[in-house]
Amino acid sequence: MPAVPGAQVGGVLGIRTLADTEALGPRLADARQVVVIGAGFIGLEFAAVAAARGLAVQVLELGPRAMARAVSPHTSAVFEAAHRAAGVQLHLAEGVAELLGDEHGQVRAVRTASGRLLPADLVVYGIGVLPNDELARTAGLAVDNGVRVDGQLRSSDAAISAVGDLASFHSPWASAQQPWVRLESVQNAVDQAKLVAARLAGQPLPDYDALPWFWTDQGVLKLQIAGLSDPQDETVVLGDTLGSATAPAFSVLCLRGGRLAAV
Numbered sequence: 001m002p003a004v005p006g007a008q009v010g011g012v013l014g015i016r017t018l019a020d021t022e023a024l025g026p027r028l029a030d031a032r033q034v035v036v037i038g039a040g041f042i043g044l045e046f047a048a049v050a051a052a053r054g055l056a057v058q059v060l061e062l063g064p065r066a067m068a069r070a071v072s073p074h075t076s077a078v079f080e081a082a083h084r085a086a087g088v089q090l091h092l093a094e095g096v097a098e099l100l101g102d103e104h105g106q107v108r109a110v111r112t113a114s115g116r117l118l119p120a121d122l123v124v125y126g127i128g129v130l131p132n133d134e135l136a137r138t139a140g141l142a143v144d145n146g147v148r149v150d151g152q153l154r155s156s157d158a159a160i161s162a163v164g165d166l167a168s169f170h171s172p173w174a175s176a177q178q179p180w181v182r183l184e185s186v187q188n189a190v191d192q193a194k195l196v197a198a199r200l201a202g203q204p205l206p207d208y209d210a211l212p213w214f215w216t217d218q219g220v221l222k223l224q225i226a227g228l229s230d231p232q233d234e235t236v237v238l239g240d241t242l243g244s245a246t247a248p249a250f251s252v253l254c255l256r257g258g259r260l261a262a263v
């Protein structure tokens with residue numbers, strides 16, 4: 001949870017581990033008013049679930065649009081409209097100033113950076129994670145937004161490999177301005193693990209260059225992404241983004257230097 005006053009009150013939960021989800025279940029069953037901090041994949045997936053249960057849901061996002069780090073403005077706008085149609089209130093470009101508790105030490109409201117007071121008996125945050133690289137640093141490995149690895153996913157100590165959310169690697173799918181990436185996705189973790197396993201078994205594969213892909217299910221909408229987009233990419237929208245908010249069907253082509261970088 002962000003270091004804000006009141007973060008220690010009860011009823012404030014993240015979604016990172018199995019223990020988090022097990023604790024969240026009973027809380028969600030008793031909740032009536034939910035505030036979600038973060039309009040990324042995790043935050044919006046939870047917001048959709050809570051709204052479908054008939055709860056009053058408000059989402060706070062520090063950025064100017066939903067899922068801004070991962071999708072185009074077109075895609076953000078469509079998903080924002082769908083969530084609003086489902087009853088979710090989105091507060092974009094808005095931060096958290098304080099969490100307020102009741103006499104029993106349970107959360108009762110969230111005060112925003114602009115001074116608004118949002119009632120809540122459950123606060124869920126999904127604001128991304130920092131790489132847990134303390135052990136790597138202690139071991140003297142090269143670390144920069146995760147453990148730096150080469151094309152074979154070896155760290156600066158060739159006897160140590162890193163894969164998945166922790167690995168920072170040079171991706172041919174990234175922009176020239178930011179070629180080093182750290183990806184939090186199932187596909188990336190699985191494909192990197194396969195490469196390391198093959199190398200350790202004496203059957204090395206070519207340097208890691210798997211196409212990144214991601215997905216998220218939010219209510220009735222499904223978003224699928226292949227490649228890595230960049231805010232500077234040129235975008236071309238194909239299909240219907242202005243039809244029913246419950247069933248839009250469209251693609252956004254992200255072009256970089258005249259070549260397709262992501263869909």
